[in-house]
Amino acid sequence: MKPALQISDLDAAYGSVQVLRKAYLTVPAGKVTSLLGANGAGKTTMLRAISNVLVKASGRIELEGESILGMPTDRIVKRGVAHVPDGRGTLAHMTVRENLRLGAYARRDREIDADMERMLGYFPRLKERFHQQAGTLSGGEQQMLAISRALMLRPRLLILDEPSFGLAPKVVREIFDILGAITTESSISVLLVEQNASLALALSDRACLLEMGEVVIEGPAQELRDDDRVRRAYLGT
Amino acid sequence: MEELLHQLSAGFSSGCIYACLALSLVLIYQATGHVNFAQGEMATFATYVASVLLGLGLPYWVAFAGAVAVAFAGGMLVQVVLVRPVQKAPVLSAVAVYIGLLVIFNSVAGWIWGFMSRDFPSPFASWNGIGGSYISGHSLGVLAVTLCVMTAVALFFRLTTVGLAMRAAAVNPLSSSLLGIPVARTLALGWGMAAAVGAVSGILAAPILYLDPNMMGGLLLYGFAGALLGGISNPWGAALGGVLVGLIENLAGAYLVGTELKLLLALALIVGVLLFKPHGLFGLRTVSRV
Numbered sequence: 001m002k003p004a005l006q007i008s009d010l011d012a013a014y015g016s017v018q019v020l021r022k023a024y025l026t027v028p029a030g031k032v033t034s035l036l037g038a039n040g041a042g043k044t045t046m047l048r049a050i051s052n053v054l055v056k057a058s059g060r061i062e063l064e065g066e067s068i069l070g071m072p073t074d075r076i077v078k079r080g081v082a083h084v085p086d087g088r089g090t091l092a093h094m095t096v097r098e099n100l101r102l103g104a105y106a107r108r109d110r111e112i113d114a115d116m117e118r119m120l121g122y123f124p125r126l127k128e129r130f131h132q133q134a135g136t137l138s139g140g141e142q143q144m145l146a147i148s149r150a151l152m153l154r155p156r157l158l159i160l161d162e163p164s165f166g167l168a169p170k171v172v173r174e175i176f177d178i179l180g181a182i183t184t185e186s187s188i189s190v191l192l193v194e195q196n197a198s199l200a201l202a203l204s205d206r207a208c209l210l211e212m213g214e215v216v217i218e219g220p221a222q223e224l225r226d227d228d229r230v231r232r233a234y235l236g237t
Numbered sequence: 238m239e240e241l242l243h244q245l246s247a248g249f250s251s252g253c254i255y256a257c258l259a260l261s262l263v264l265i266y267q268a269t270g271h272v273n274f275a276q277g278e279m280a281t282f283a284t285y286v287a288s289v290l291l292g293l294g295l296p297y298w299v300a301f302a303g304a305v306a307v308a309f310a311g312g313m314l315v316q317v318v319l320v321r322p323v324q325k326a327p328v329l330s331a332v333a334v335y336i337g338l339l340v341i342f343n344s345v346a347g348w349i350w351g352f353m354s355r356d357f358p359s360p361f362a363s364w365n366g367i368g369g370s371y372i373s374g375h376s377l378g379v380l381a382v383t384l385c386v387m388t389a390v391a392l393f394f395r396l397t398t399v400g401l402a403m404r405a406a407a408v409n410p411l412s413s414s415l416l417g418i419p420v421a422r423t424l425a426l427g428w429g430m431a432a433a434v435g436a437v438s439g440i441l442a443a444p445i446l447y448l449d450p451n452m453m454g455g456l457l458l459y460g461f462a463g464a465l466l467g468g469i470s471n472p473w474g475a476a477l478g479g480v481l482v483g484l485i486e487n488l489a490g491a492y493l494v495g496t497e498l499k500l501l502l503a504l505a506l507i508v509g510v511l512l513f514k515p516h517g518l519f520g521l522r523t524v525s526r527v
Contacts, residue, residue: 051415053411053414053415054411072419073414073415073417074414074417074418074419074420077414077415077416077417078417082415083415085411085412085415089409089411089412089415090412091404091405091408091409091412091413092408093404093408093470094401094404094405098401098404101398101401102398102401102402102405102413102416102418103416105398105402105416105417105418106416106417149416153416153417
């Protein structure tokens with residue numbers, strides 16, 4: 001089976017500031033892959049290179065065997081890549097319903113309403129706030145909205161940029177429990193950026209560690225869990 | 238009493254036109270996040286197009302539709318050629334472009350069609366007014382058209398996916414593109430729609446104001462005051478604000494400040510609203526969390 005995403009030789013830069021050098025990564029189909037590393041290591045940049053926003057990239061990025069490098073963002077989304085950006089990207093001035101509806105913008109089928117119901121089933125708190133402006137939601141609720149909005153695309157690849165950022169541990173657990181349930185019951189592939197390495201590795205089948213814009217180690221999650229560098233610097237054991 | 242009724246009815250008539258213009262300002266604000274100062278001149282230009290089409294002997298509503306279509310295409314073209322390059326520039330650069338547009342449209346209209354006022358027909362001339370001369374058939378027609386356009390616009394922004402995408406793309410282009418929205422094309426579409434609504438207001442205003450290149454100049458200020466008074470984030474509020482401004486303008490012009498200072502009144506209203514009620518009377522308070 002072709003991997004959901006295959007990245008190799010990836011350089012990425014903001015203007016003249018190069019952030020990623022010769023980065024590589026494989027996201028196996030139907031599995032969760034996490035991207036680990038300290039602040040400024042280049043995790044978010046790699047995600048932006050995949051969706052082709054804000055950053056100039058060169059190298060190879062293949063989605064299910066086909067190159068998507070340099071493709072306009074809306075066409076990448078149409079191919080099934082849902083990207084929850086850092087800071088969640090919810091549309092504060094629009095209601096929960098409108099946000100969810102726009103998650104399915106690239107879809108043209110009749111099951112959008114049914115999917116919306118399914119999302120409200122995963123996150124009942126969104127149901128209570130269905131007609132409220134997204135800006136009035138708590139941080140955790142906004143993250144739930146961002147994730148369910150991304151799922152409204154029925155994505156083949158779900159990209160999550162630090163879904164736990166700034167949230168209370170209890171809310172993080174709630175979100176990760178639901179993420180775990182969604183990924184096991186569907187064939188979706190997930191690429192997860194996370195500062196909390198132990199949380200991410202527990203959910204992942206595969207992982208990649210970035211330091212200063214370069215890949216230090218990439219492989220099955222177990223391999224990273226056992227790696228001394230990862231243990232010392234990121235797991236605290 | 239007689240005098241008061243006349244002032245009220247005159248205020249109501251101009252208010253309906255301000256409402257239509259306010260609506261097009263709101264539209265472009267919702268679809269682009271900017272206020273287009275050239276909106277009035279673009280509307281005047283479209284009205285000249287309607288006048289040319291009428292001159293060719295086309296039926297009124299065909300000329301109307303033709304001018305609105307030309308305005309739509311023109312609005313999109315302006316966005317692609319002139320506005321897109323300053324999309325990411327500071328707001329002041331965008332404002333400079335809008336003011337430049339205002340001057341260009343004004344001069345080009347004058348250059349092609351001259352600065353003499355022209356008559357423009359009203360399709361509602363045969364309608365019966367209310368109370369004899371108090372509210373004319375044309376005013377009622379303007380009100381009816383404004384209500385229709387307003388309802389269509391409000392429903393469009395709430396219920397259609399394209400409308401939702403426009404609101405999203407105007408405020409948050411980055412997240413919108415991550416949702417698969419073609420942001421550049423969507424913004425161009427927003428400009429086209431706003432120009433089309435602007436054209437409607439120009440064509441409706443022309444029978445009262447007479448068509449000349451400066452027709453919409455002062456009107457834009459009133460339309461803007463109306464949009465702010467009602468709330469620039471709410472199409473219904475803005476339209477109602479437009480009607481209110483028309484009434485206030487006429488009453489104050491007659492009883493308070495005299496006709497010479499009416500335009501100042503609009504300015505005072507704008508400043509007052511921005512100072513004391515920045516979201517307007519019916520505006521949606523936007524909430525953002527840090």
